Amino acid sequence: MVATAPALEKRLTLQTAQIGPDTTAIRCLDWDRDRFDIEFGLQNGTTYNSYLIRGEKTALVDTSHAKFRELYLDALKEQIDPREIDYIVVSHTEPDHSGLVKDVLELAPNAIIVGAKVAIKFLEDLVHQPFERQVIKSGETLDLGQGHVLEFINAPNLHWPDTIFTYDHKDETLYTCDAFGAHYCQDAVFDEDLEGLAPDFRFYYECLMAPNARSVLSAMKRMDKLEGEISTIATGHGPLLRHNLVELTERYRRWSQEKSKSETLIAVFYVSDYGYSDRLSQAIAHGITKAGVAVEMVDLRSADPQEVNELVSRATGVVIGMPPSSGRGAEQTQSALSTILAAVNDKQTFGLFESYGGDDEPIDPLYTKLQELELKVAFEPIRVKDTPAEPVYQLCEETGTDLGQELAQSKKIKKIKSLDADLQKALGRISSGLYIITASKGELQSAMLASWITQASFEPLGFTVAVAKDRAIESLMQTGDTFVLNILEEGNHLGLMKHFLKRFPPGADRFAGVRTRPAENRSPILADALAYLECTVASRMELSDHWLVYCTVDDGKVSKEEALTAVHHRKVGNYY
Known part of the structure; x- marks a missing residue:
């Protein structure tokens, strides 16, 4: 079934499709969107994918972008009486996938929100109303009946700190939200056209997943226990993977292994869901990876002190997005910042950027403190004084590339000298x-x-x-x-x-x-x-x-x- 908004002349459409006997995909097609998330250009629009799984109980996996509110809720009502939805599985809380959770809860007030601990915490601020919740961990299951046993796989930083994958044992379908997706809008539900999909699939990886290559490999290692059992990967964006599933997932593995080989590592710290911290950090991280330098991105809101300490001790440099000075999560982010300051050393470089969240910690005292600790300035602070536009994201990407090039220079010189003179x-x-x-x-x-x-x-x-x-x-x-x-x-x-x-x-x-x-x-x-x-x-x-x-x-x-x-x-x- 395809529902279209006629006045928009196919700019926004909605498609429903059976992807299994008891499973329906609700795909919101954004045909003409030419910018996405951290302002990377799109050639072929994008989609926002949501899924209904019906056993003896019913689960909704993700919702959609708020721009599709009317189309999406109408389509959902055509598929099911929303009051019959027992669970809403939140793969992660980025607004393009969870933007309609509050609306669905109003129609399904008894539904239980299922997600990672961090996701539930974020949703409390997003929904602003009491809701039933079930915090899940990697390896735990949820039995919907009729063979639909959902198994959860922890996949943080792909590309949101609270990401989980969901595997339906009956349909042999793995729901991966952002991972393995593409900003590629087409009527075909599945990945029949590998040649057409490939450039957008790679570009999406480079923009969103390459800065998290080590996290990709960690998630894929957890997926390996399902080897041979996954017949479909139901993505959050673009076509679902079924015809070229092995080929495309192996590309992810190969690309991530290549990205992770670099001996040089930059730790990029940001604050999810605060100002533009996540988008600006992603642009900087993307620039760094273009220079062949590895990146690990860490959300200061959910950072584990021991992991932060270990990461900073391995890193050649650190880049920090300014956290909020007060309010929600400030105590956690300030604690993480203190851990970073205790772990850095005078052989490292550093860079700072403002998040433009309305309550940023002042940038100059931290800049001075890091200089006093004798760290080298990688770049002058990026000061954001207005809603970031394309030139600001370009500045961030180029800043990251410059930093990556500088840190990789000695390796490049060594490589140049290794070739036979003749x-x-x-x-x-x-x-x-x-x-x-x-x-x-x-x-x-x-x-x-x-x-x-x-x-x-x-x-x-x-x-x-x-x-x-x-x-x-x-x-x-x-x-x-x-x-x-x-x-x-x-x-x-x-x-x-x-x-x-x-x-x-x-x-x-x-x-x-x-x-x-x-x-x-x-x-x-x-x-x-x-x-x-x-x-x-x-x-x-x-x-x-x-x-x-x-x-x-x-x-x-x-x-x-x-x-x-x-x-x-x-x-x-x-x-x-």
């Missing part, structure tokens, strides 16, 4: 042109000097470009994104080359002092370029330290017919 020189004889890639998306703009570019197809006209994983512009070159390839002119390229080769501080305007005009796709065209091509990213292939991006050409023009492209000759081939 091989270095031979590889360096591969010459290439010189180009500036410019991209714009929403309020964001970025640019980079590029030389690893070659034409790759005639029909359609297309070329490939290799983009290092830690480049800021990489986030603006996802499948479906557009950009401009500016081709530099021999004899007239040094000015642009020097400008875009310099190291820009996080959040800096890369086009200050450069003459530009907007292309049809809104990306900047450099006035002093020999030629330009307007391009669309068609696909991406992952390499060890670069993305190989295949692009199709939409338009282009040459400004000087007789001029030649600037050529780049390197002496060695194992670094730029």
